[in-house]
Amino acid sequence: MSATAFHQAIGTLQSHGYFINSGFQQENGNTSLQLISKGFRVDIGLSRRGSYCSRERSYVVAQASSSQTSVFNPVSSPSNTTTTDSRKKSNEAALILIRHGESLWNEKNLFTGCVDVPLTKKGVEEAIEAGKRISNIPVDLIYTSALIRAQMTAMLAMTEHRRKKVPIIMHDESEQAKSWSQIFSEETKKQCIPVITAWQLNERMYGELQGLNKQETADRYGKEQVHEWRRSYDIPPPNGESLEMCAERAVAYFKEHIEPQLVSGKNVMIAAHGNSLRSIIMYLDKLTSQEVISLELSTGIPMLYIFKEGKFMRRGSPVGPAEAGVYAYTKSLALYRQRLDEMFQ
Numbered sequence: 051m052s053a054t055a056f057h058q059a060i061g062t063l064q065s066h067g068y069f070i071n072s073g074f075q076q077e078n079g080n081t082s083l084q085l086i087s088k089g090f091r092v093d094i095g096l097s098r099r100g101s102y103c104s105r106e107r108s109y110v111v112a113q114a115s116s117s118q119t120s121v122f123n124p125v126s127s128p129s130n131t132t133t134t135d136s137r138k139k140s141n142e143a144a145l146i147l148i149r150h151g152e153s154l155w156n157e158k159n160l161f162t163g164c165v166d167v168p169l170t171k172k173g174v175e176e177a178i179e180a181g182k183r184i185s186n187i188p189v190d191l192i193y194t195s196a197l198i199r200a201q202m203t204a205m206l207a208m209t210e211h212r213r214k215k216v217p218i219i220m221h222d223e224s225e226q227a228k229s230w231s232q233i234f235s236e237e238t239k240k241q242c243i244p245v246i247t248a249w250q251l252n253e254r255m256y257g258e259l260q261g262l263n264k265q266e267t268a269d270r271y272g273k274e275q276v277h278e279w280r281r282s283y284d285i286p287p288p289n290g291e292s293l294e295m296c297a298e299r300a301v302a303y304f305k306e307h308i309e310p311q312l313v314s315g316k317n318v319m320i321a322a323h324g325n326s327l328r329s330i331i332m333y334l335d336k337l338t339s340q341e342v343i344s345l346e347l348s349t350g351i352p353m354l355y356i357f358k359e360g361k362f363m364r365r366g367s368p369v370g371p372a373e374a375g376v377y378a379y380t381k382s383l384a385l386y387r388q389r390l391d392e393m394f395q
């Protein structure tokens with residue numbers, strides 16, 4: 051296959067709803083791409099000589115629309131020796147949600163919204179503590195908002211992870227940013243976790259409340275009014291976003307970008323905010339607009355979901371790195387943990 055035909059094949063797959071999940075150029079000049087769509091995965095490769103570089107891959111493209119390929123199971127990734135058998139057995143994935151640690155404006159009790167405020171020292175400690183709780187849970191991909199408090203939380207949490215992979219922020223804002231942040235070692239790439247930042251996961255935009263003191267605002271407008279602005283589903287604060295408006299971008303982003311990764315078996319961590327996460331949890335737990343009113347998230351507490359057979363199962367918050375219960379949730383998590391124990395004993 052020529053390079054032109056290779057690119058045409060990618061275009062055809064994209065026009066059928068496939069998107070590029072991962073791709074890399076090897077040092078020998080070969081290109082390898084993985085495209086996924088609703089549980090189907092296609093791997094294609096182009097070698098310098100213009101033909102597919104993998105034994106099986108040339109026919110996978112033709113079969114893509116009629117057969118479901120096995121889903122890669124990164125749960126077994128500690129040893130990087132995933133066998134075809136273990137891939138076939140499982141298509142589950144872990145999803146970790148973390149609200150950022152305490153910010154300087156949380157400490158001062160100010161409405162923050164989309165103002166980009168960093169963590170306090172306590173927030174830093176909370177993020178590290180959160181990292182300890184999830185240190186035995188596989189993470190292949192991290193999503194954060196565009197705000198520093200969520201990004202700090204994700205990075206600090208990963209310093210505690212036993213797998214010791216390096217979280218790397220993806221810079222796709224321009225071709226130059228993309229090209230200047232390339233990594234040229236496949237081995238190094240395997241030891242990295244891509245961190246994708248998305249403004250859609252930002253805190254709800256709090257409008258004219260941003261920067262105001264929460265207590266003073268309640269004294270001025272009344273406790274009920276302020277509670278309605280803060281916790282109701284569809285009543286926006288003055289010139290700000292309601293939870294419903296926040297959900298329109300955050301849940302849409304989750305469905306379009308994050309869910310396909312879970313479907314393909316990738317274990318995902320999302321570090322975001324009180325309200326962007328409330329909207330996502332409302333979707334995951336199928337909460338009504340009444341039920342979501344009483345949903346409160348603490349800073350720096352990770353929540354674990356297992357995604358299996360198209361369903362999200364809430365598993366609560368891992369209490370500590372030694373908590374046996376969490377790892378008994380699924381065989382894959384237990385196996386992942388066992389492999390970490392073997393690798394790092």
Ligand SMILES: O=C(O)[C@@H](CO)OP(=O)(O)O
Binds near residue numbers: 162164
């Ligand atoms: O100020 C904010 O941005 C949020 C989160 O801290 O406040 P609230 O508790 O009202 O959702």
